[in-house]
Each structure stands twice: as structure tokens, then as C-alpha cells.
Amino acid sequence: MMMLDSIDKLLSHIQEVQLDVIELSGESLMKMSGFMQKNGLEIDDDISTALQYQDIITQQLTATIEAIESMKKSIEMFSHAYKSDEGLAQQSIVKLQEKLQITLQDAKDKKSRFSGKFDAAHADDAIEFF
């Protein structure tokens, strides 16, 4: 059980680092756009793409933060069941494995969905009018 506590703390640490990265990358690009506007510089394709990549970075990291939160909850439920009745441990570990698989699949789905044109499969997508 101590191992699960360590995993939980490690996951919390990863979440904190990801939140810091989101904040820092956002601040970094806001400073860049502020500099451009202050100096009357016109945005070109590369700078526009760089600014928008920050949004993709944020969404990707947010999706993994959500996946970690889901993992932490599943581990917590397992720990609770294990502590209350060791006989249930085997059943609980099967449920834990199933929940982690669902979390993994959901996270992979979001990685694909939130990649925008960064994902090569959509590199040729133009604006689509309905």
C-alpha cells in the first residue's frame, strides 16, 4: 500500500509540473505578442502558428492532467477496498485495471482529437464551410 501512496504522490507532482508548464508557455507567448503589438510588428504565418501551438499544448496537457486525476481516483478506490476487506483485493485490482484501461483509451482519444493540424493526418484540412 505504501507503493500506491508513492504513486499517488508522484502523479500529483506530475500534475503540478504540467500546470506550471501551461502557465509558463502561456506567459511566454503573451510576452511575445505584447512585444509585437507594442512595436507594431505584423503577424506572419510562423508567429501565428507558434501562438496557436500554445493552445494545443494547453489542451493536450489539460487532457493528461484529467487522465491523471482519473487514475488517482481509481487508485484511491482500490486502496479503500483493500483496506476494508483484503478478500476483495483481487476483485478490486481487476476493476482498477479496467478503469486504468478506460482512462488510457480516453486520454489517447483526446490526444488525437485536440491535435489540430499538428497531427499530420489533418495537415491538409482547409476551412470548411457548411
Added chain:
Amino acid sequence: MPLVIFIDDSETALASTKMVTDSMPIEVKQYTQAQTALAEIKAGLTPDLIITDLNMPVMNGFEFLKALRGVASTSRTPTLMLTTETKPEMKQQGKALGLTGWIVKPFQPAQLKSAISRVLRLPA
């Protein structure tokens, strides 16, 4: 000048669209929360074009669009989705809700200008 509103929870995305649209003959208002934009629309704001992100906390782009269509003054206002979302099923859902079009990030500045000009019928 026509009023275009942008809704995106990402400040860098809004900064990017602002720099692109600064040279266009349009008035721009930006919001980081869809619910704030909706409240102003219900209070009388009448945009000529709405460009919104999809994945946002509290109220996402689809929820905003549904609410928007329920307000008489914006029941037919052209609306573009500007998003990292690429799933065809999501585009279909947007189309069914009356979206005008779908733009996948990252967009090229010329593409966004062209889309706005096309919807607002601005002179080339």
C-alpha cells in the same frame, strides 16, 4: 463597421486572432468565457459574426451555440468554430446546430481573414 466577437479560453489564441484582424475593417470584441459573451448578447449585443472555440470550461462551444440559437437576435447569426478538434462527428454535430463553418487550429492569418471577409461579404 461589422462587429465580430471571438470567444476562446486561451489568451494566446485571442492575441493571435487580434493581431490578424487588426488590419481589417471590422470591430472586434473578445471573450475568454462563452457565458459572458452570451450574457452580453442577451443584454442587447448584436454581433454580425461569432467565432468561438469548442473546448472551453463551464460552457463549451456547442452549449454556447445552442443557447445562442435560442436568443431571437442571434438565432441566425453566422458562427464559425475555431478549434483544435478534428473529429468529423464533431463537425457534423456543429453543422446540425447551425454552424456556418469549421476552422482547425493552427490557422494561417490569410485563411482567417478570407473566412471573415467571405461571411461578412467584405470587399476584397
